[in-house]
Amino acid sequence: MNNTGLLVVFSGPSGVGKDTVLQRLLQRCPQVRLSVSATTRSPRAGEEDGKDYFFLDHEVFEEQIRQGKMLEYAEYCGNYYGTPSVPVETWMSQGNDVILEIEVQGGAQVQQKRKDCVSIFLLPPSMKVLENRLRGRGTEAEETIQKRMKAAREEVGKAFQYDYAVVNDDLEETVTTIIQILESEKFRVSRNKDFLERMLEIC
Amino acid sequence: MNNTGLLVVFSGPSGVGKDTVLQRLLQRCPQVRLSVSATTRSPRAGEEDGKDYFFLDHEVFEEQIRQGKMLEYAEYCGNYYGTPSVPVETWMSQGNDVILEIEVQGGAQVQQKRKDCVSIFLLPPSMKVLENRLRGRGTEAEETIQKRMKAAREEVGKAFQYDYAVVNDDLEETVTTIIQILESEKFRVSRNKDFLERMLEIC
Numbered sequence: 001m002n003n004t005g006l007l008v009v010f011s012g013p014s015g016v017g018k019d020t021v022l023q024r025l026l027q028r029c030p031q032v033r034l035s036v037s038a039t040t041r042s043p044r045a046g047e048e049d050g051k052d053y054f055f056l057d058h059e060v061f062e063e064q065i066r067q068g069k070m071l072e073y074a075e076y077c078g079n080y081y082g083t084p085s086v087p088v089e090t091w092m093s094q095g096n097d098v099i100l101e102i103e104v105q106g107g108a109q110v111q112q113k114r115k116d117c118v119s120i121f122l123l124p125p126s127m128k129v130l131e132n133r134l135r136g137r138g139t140e141a142e143e144t145i146q147k148r149m150k151a152a153r154e155e156v157g158k159a160f161q162y163d164y165a166v167v168n169d170d171l172e173e174t175v176t177t178i179i180q181i182l183e184s185e186k187f188r189v190s191r192n193k194d195f196l197e198r199m200l201e202i203c
Numbered sequence: 204m205n206n207t208g209l210l211v212v213f214s215g216p217s218g219v220g221k222d223t224v225l226q227r228l229l230q231r232c233p234q235v236r237l238s239v240s241a242t243t244r245s246p247r248a249g250e251e252d253g254k255d256y257f258f259l260d261h262e263v264f265e266e267q268i269r270q271g272k273m274l275e276y277a278e279y280c281g282n283y284y285g286t287p288s289v290p291v292e293t294w295m296s297q298g299n300d301v302i303l304e305i306e307v308q309g310g311a312q313v314q315q316k317r318k319d320c321v322s323i324f325l326l327p328p329s330m331k332v333l334e335n336r337l338r339g340r341g342t343e344a345e346e347t348i349q350k351r352m353k354a355a356r357e358e359v360g361k362a363f364q365y366d367y368a369v370v371n372d373d374l375e376e377t378v379t380t381i382i383q384i385l386e387s388e389k390f391r392v393s394r395n396k397d398f399l400e401r402m403l404e405i406c
Contacts, residue, residue: 123402127403127405128405156402156403159399160399161392162392164390166390183383184380184387187368196363199329202329
């Protein structure tokens with residue numbers, strides 16, 4: 001059947017455990033790749049170009065937007081942040097599933113532009129558990145926590161626009177569910193029309 | 204999340220191995236149930252009511268059609284054949300995934316009526332392999348085989364209307380793929396809107 005990798009939009013509120021889930025997913029699935037974002041902000045100490053971010057000049061970033069080479073982008077505090085499409089497409093054509101860990105606005109842009117993407121929203125077991133996790137860090141002022149919870153509620157409200165929602169309770173279970181989603185999506189008829197056409201032509 | 208079982212439409216051309224796949228699926232997944240069809244034809248020797256078919260009077264069948272209690276039905280050689288909805292709904296509400304093994308016309312009726320169903324089409328590795336399997340039985344006249352292959356090509360042409368297409372090459376792999384599809388479908392946002400609403404209300 002179709003050997004192209006999947007384009008996966010992966011979102012969830014701050015504190016839900018996206019990074020931990022993705023790190024474990026990468027360990028269990030060697031064909032999965034994480035997309036690297038581009039930004040116009042300056043590299044911080046220890047950040048590597050092409051690994052943490054692609055660090056681009058303002059003009060280069062805007063040129064890529066004009067050429068349609070950003071799957072999604074946003075401006076934040078005077079800097080651009082976005083997902084360059086070329087590395088994503090290259091990986092996909094090599095059969096790698098590429099995961100975009102992005103917030104909901106960026107996720108909406110990708111879903112709009114790429115109808116073939118698979119979108120997964122990571123949920124906490126409950127909003128209370130999420131609040132406890134944020135408090136558990138113990139480093140944040142009450143005001144910061146309230147602000148984050150408000151943002152989290154708004155993010156979770158956007159889960160309705162995603163294909164799948166997975167509750168992150170047990171890490172291994174969560175990762176197994178995501179693997180099953182990726183595996184089964186490859187058998188969607190919409191991704192295998194050429195294969196079906198060929199089967200019918202040959203007979 | 205949502206505990207209702209899935210309604211699964213399962214089709215594929217004659218000779219593709221649907222029965223073998225379903226028998227193995229039942230062994231591996233205790234929560235899966237096979238829907239039992241209803242018919243107005245007379246029971247043959249050894250056939251059990253409620254197991255092989257629900258044997259119904261002509262009037263009873265037509266009354267069930269009028270009451271909207273047939274998920275799909277067709278008339279064939281003067282007899283009705285169809286899928287009664289009540290046993291299916293009962294199983295689903297108990298958390299069982301219910302599989303309807305039906306041909307493509309019936310499959311289309313169910314997909315039309317029940318937008319929440321999952322439809323899976325079982326494909327042969329190639330049409331040539333299917334032809335060899337049909338010939339392998341060694342009991343059929345050439346004319347019968349040609350007729351079946353014509354019907355098979357028409358059936359496979361309807362695979363485009365299904366959600367998923369799975370090639371039945373290795374039995375265990377096929378069954379594993381179907382299990383993954385059923386598992387991952389349970390995490391679709393469209394099946395878990397109530398769960399999401401509750402999560403947002405409570406916070």
